[in-house]
Amino acid sequence: MISVKNLTKMYGDFPAVNDISFEVGEGEIVGFLGPNGAGKTTTMRILTCFIPATEGTATVAGYDIFTQSLQVRQNIGYLPENNPLYPEMRVAEYLNFRAKLKNVPRGDRKARIGEALERCGADAFAHQVIGTLSKGQRQRVGLADCLLHNPRILILDEPTIGLDPNQIRHVRALIKDLGKQHMVLLSTHILPEVESVCERFIIINQGRIAAEMSMKDLQRSPYIEIEAAAPEGDLRVALQQLDGVVGVKRTPGAQHRESARLTLELKPDADLRADISALMSQKQWPLLELRQRALTLEDVFVRTTIQNEAPNAPAKEVA
């Protein structure tokens, strides 16, 4: 449904989006994650034909975003960041205007508007002036606008920003419900949102894709934190040879000077606790701590987005 190939967007010399490729399939709800300024909004704007890419191509709903822009736009419902609306119009009037722009046939218009209002819980204030609405109500109007022409793809840029907890719950439930009939690509930097709504997530950092995983794989990927009184190099080599270990990384926070603390990344569904304990007794290294946890989205997010900032850290200390 969405297929992005080597997309790059330069603002002057600065690459806002740097050579990213990903695919989103029919009926998926995909979370598009990243710190502020990572390139989420830029990518979405390219996919919705608002701005062009500098390099690369993408197809949305089978149409090329450069050469078949009108067909692409006919097939997407797009909620831009901070949801711009005309403050002087009434809700129903605005949706009628949008429905005309989106080529909803005259006969269907009333029904489609009514349905969109009802699904988004906006029918109660359909005749109010948009300027008098609360933020949550405005967000519902924006979502209703996305649904008017029954698009195959919904692209939502931070749909829950600025909402109170109840409204966030409502919007999340709505998006989940919409995911049954539409493909949803939703950007956010609120991690629990992705955990509760999305089936898959793509983490983007400094214009590049930093991680891409389905929620199921995430829950099946454990990792182990281990602390043992042993020379770090030897411990690392020994652990790396275990079957099922994908990576070993040094972790700060060792409690003794002689002990080493490491984090092991494991293959999905692996359980190495018994193997490690056997290894320790064989080598006669006292095991001080061993903890196995499922990977959380936060772990992945922090690990993939924080590393790249490390080079800046010393500079800050000097200043």
Next chain:
Amino acid sequence: MSKQSLFYIIGAALCIAGLVLVLAFTSAGLNIIGGVLFLLGCVAGLMFTHAPTIARRELGGFFYSPIAYILMAAYLGVIAFIFCAGIQASGRAQTEQTFGIMMFLSLFICPVITMRLLAEEARLGTLETMTTAPITDFELTIGKFVGAFLFYLILNIPTLVFVLVLSLAGKPDYGTIIASYVGIVLFGAMLISVGLLVSAFTKNQVISAFVSFVATFLLYLVGIMGRNAPGIPGKVISYIGAATHYMDFTRGMIMSQHVLYYITLCVFFLFLTVRTVESHRWR
């Protein structure tokens, strides 16, 4: 073939036929028929696009804000004053001064009408929802133009009262009045196309209004400057000026060269506006 492209072709054919009638024949009757055909062609070509939808929203937008009413009051007030003063001074049922001042006032009014058209969309961010809807940039531009132009026409409708007053009190020259209205309408169309172009460049309405006022006022002044300049440069400069082409209308002449001048400029600036709106996509 879709209904839309069929109507595009019919519209284009009507417009071309109209222009031929206006340009190739000298008979007044044929010229008027040509003008009507041209307008019909425009309407037919745009009927099944999104332009009417956008124009209607835009026109409605004017009346939501107090701007419409303030503009109307100011415009009509000044014209009424000049109208009375002109008749009292001359004692004749003449309209030349009134239409002259209507034109002059349009220089101030039109930038205020056009300042919000695209600048407001850019400021609110609604340009993003607008340009990601399945509409072409041409439809957006023409829709905005037609909306503002219709508002300008509505602004001028109450001035028909002055014609009524004249017809009750004396015997005005209706030919001159019709010609003057044609001039006002064409002049306004040109001013609005300039204002629309300027408003596509900025998010700030004040800048938009001021720059388009300066631009159109220069276009107006250039003609007056050229009148005093000697030789061919003087003639060229005076031809470029907008005022030169207006005078004949107020004297009761609809001359095709003047009509073409305004229509050409209007189309030219609309073309530039479409390109400017498009440029948001490749910047």
